[in-house]
Structures are given as structure tokens and as C-alpha cells.
Amino acid sequence: MSETTQIRHPEKIHRPDNPSPRKPEWIRVKAPTSSEAAEVRQLMRSKNLHTVCEEAACPNIGECWKHRHASFMILGDTCTRACAFCNVRTGKPGAVDMAEPENLAQSVKSMGLAHVVITSVDRDDLEDGGAFQFVACIERIRALAPAPTLEILTPDFRDKPGSLDRVARARPDVFNHNLETAPRLYPSIRPGARYFESLRLLQRAKEVEPEIFTKSGIMVGLGEERIEVLQVMDDLRSAGVDFLTIGQYLQPTPKHAAVQRFVTPAEFEEYKTLARAKGFLMVSASPLTRSSHHADRDFQELRDARARQRQRV
Numbered sequence: 263m264s265e266t267t268q269i270r271h272p273e274k275i276h277r278p279d280n281p282s283p284r285k286p287e288w289i290r291v292k293a294p295t296s297s298e299a300a301e302v303r304q305l306m307r308s309k310n311l312h313t314v315c316e317e318a319a320c321p322n323i324g325e326c327w328k329h330r331h332a333s334f335m336i337l338g339d340t341c342t343r344a345c346a347f348c349n350v351r352t353g354k355p356g357a358v359d360m361a362e363p364e365n366l367a368q369s370v371k372s373m374g375l376a377h378v379v380i381t382s383v384d385r386d387d388l389e390d391g392g393a394f395q396f397v398a399c400i401e402r403i404r405a406l407a408p409a410p411t412l413e414i415l416t417p418d419f420r421d422k423p424g425s426l427d428r429v430a431r432a433r434p435d436v437f438n439h440n441l442e443t444a445p446r447l448y449p450s451i452r453p454g455a456r457y458f459e460s461l462r463l464l465q466r467a468k469e470v471e472p473e474i475f476t477k478s479g480i481m482v483g484l485g486e487e488r489i490e491v492l493q494v495m496d497d498l499r500s501a502g503v504d505f506l507t508i509g510q511y512l513q514p515t516p517k518h519a520a521v522q523r524f525v526t527p528a529e530f531e532e533y534k535t536l537a538r539a540k541g542f543l544m545v546s547a548s549p550l551t552r553s554s555h556h557a558d559r560d561f562q563e564l565r566d567a568r569a570r571q572r573q574r575v
């Protein structure tokens with residue numbers, strides 16, 4: 263595989279001098295101290311696998327790992343981008359682990375997962391952005407453990423023509439790509455990405471495989487206006503996206519973007535109602551909503567929602 267040395271934004275560019283406000287009482291998280299969490303951790307280490315649960319410092323890790331629900335992060339633990347919200351390490355990644363698809367499939371089998379979520383770091387250094395590894399993981403899991411449904415959460419494959427088509431044609435059950443925030447905030451929060459290119463990626467996934475469920479998410483509390491959130495919803499519906507997730511942004515470390523505001527649970531409920539009215543098949547909106555939180559249960563509901571919708575027409 264050929265590699266280039268192009269790396270976008272190798273340093274975290276946001277250096278806030280204003281700290282985040284104190285967490286409100288509705289943000290309560292549990293540490294991953296259960297014996298089940300220890301087993302998941304041990305399995306990941308033994309198979310040389312990474313999870314976004316750990317690398318992104320997800321607040322739900324205590325709850326998810328207690329139920330042996332983890333989201334795998336492939337293509338290493340080092341990202342070529344430096345988004346201001348993200349805890350994943352930035353730098354020059356190492357070589358791709360060609361044993362990863364096999365190790366991942368074995369772990370999925372041994373964990374007895376019903377639904378698998380696979381994401382990755384951005385790999386702008388790879389010719390196809392790492393699409394080949396997504397395909398290899400999907401194919402190996404299907405061969406070794408055919409039962410689970412598969413959800414992938416991909417990078418934007420910017421300037422990697424053909425990569426999205428290749429991944430979509432592997433037919434994951436859910437194709438997820440997060441817009442993360444409103445377009446006005448992209449230069450400071452997601453500087454290596456382009457809002458309309460991400461939207462187009464989601465639209466294209468459905469053009470390639472019309473039966474695929476598409477999903478996207480944003481974080482709130484980064485300084486976006488309510489009207490901007492509603493515009494993002496409209497844009498996602500225009501791109502045919504089925505499932506929207508909205509969660510509170512939490513600052514992983516002081517060098518990341520500061521939380522501008524904690525959105526109240528009542529406001530999340532209102533976003534949920536508005537998004538449903540705009541036609542999403544499913545919406546998850548709450549302070550601790552994350553893309554992969556309860557993804558197994560949500561997938562069942564998503565499938566049921568589509569079946570009900572088709573019965574009505």
C-alpha cells in the first residue's frame with residue numbers, strides 16, 4: 263500500500279483560556295470498575311485492539327463495558343487530524359496492523375456481540391484513507407461470526423475518491439458519519455473537515471446502497487445556536503439520513519475546546535421532538551447520547567421504524 267506524508271493539523275489548535283463551566287447534576291458518569299469491564303480491557307489488550315470508548319474518554323464507558331458493549335477503533339490509536347473536541351492522540355500513525363481484522367472478528371465472536379460498532383482514526387496518510395481495512399474487518403467478521411449486525415462510523419475520506427463506495431459496497435447494516443457540529447464552527451472545532459463534503463458522504467452512502475441505514479450525530483454546547491442545530495437537521499434530512507444523535511460536548515482535557523454551555527435535558531427533549539417532526543426515522547438526544555451508546559438496541563428500533571414506515575406507504 264502506498265502512503266503519503268500528508269497530515270492535516272498535527273497539533274491540537276484550540277488552546278482555550280476560558281475553562282469549561284462546572285458539570286451540572288444531570289451529567290453523572292460511572293467509572294469502568296466492574297469485573298466485566300476488566301474482562302473487556304484484558305481482551306482488547308491481548309488482541310492488540312483499541313476502543314473509542316477508552317481513546318475518546320467516553321463518559322459512558324462504565325455503563326457500556328459492564329454490559330460488554332464496546333466500540334472498536336481500527337487503524338491504530340493515532341489520528342492524522344487534530345479536531346479540537348477529540349481526545350484521540352494526533353500524530354504520525356504507525357503501520358497498519360494486517361492481523362487486525364482477524365483479531366477483531368475473534369473478539370466479536372468471543373464477546374458474543376449482537377451488534378458491532380467499528381470506527382477508526384482518520385488516516386489521511388493512507389492512499390484510500392483506510393477503506394480497505396474497514397472492508398477487511400466487515401468481511402472477516404461476517405465469515406467468522408455471521409450473526410451480529412454491523413455498524414461502521416467512518417472518517418470523511420476527504421480527497422480519497424472511491425473509498426466511500428468501497429466501504430458502502432461491503433454492506434454494513436448502518437453507515438454512520440458524524441457531522442459533529444454546525445458548519446460555522448468547523449474552522450475552530452473540525453478544521454480538517456468540510457461540512458458539505460461530510461453531508462455528501464452520507465448522501466452518497468445511500469446512493470451506493472439504498473437499503474443501508476444512515477446515521478449522523480452532533481455535539482451541542484460548543485457555542486452553536488439553536489437555529490444552527492435546526493439547519494443541520496434539515497441538511498441531514500436532505501441527505502436522506504435516517505438516524506440522528508445529539509449529545510452534550512464534554513471537554514476531555516483543558517487543552518481541548520471549552521464547553522460553552524450545558525444544554526438542559528428539557529432542551530434535548532425539544533431537539534428530539536423537532537427532529538422527529540422533520541422526518542428522521544429515529545432520534546437519540548440526551549446529555550450522554552453518543553453515536554454508539556445503546557447502538558444494539560437502537561438498531562432494532564431503527565429496523566422496526568423502517569418496517570412501520572413501509573407499511574404506511
Ligand code: SF4
Nearest residue numbers: 315320323326554555
Ligand atoms: S457510548 Fe460508545 S464509545 Fe462510549 S463507552 Fe459506550 S460503546 Fe464506548
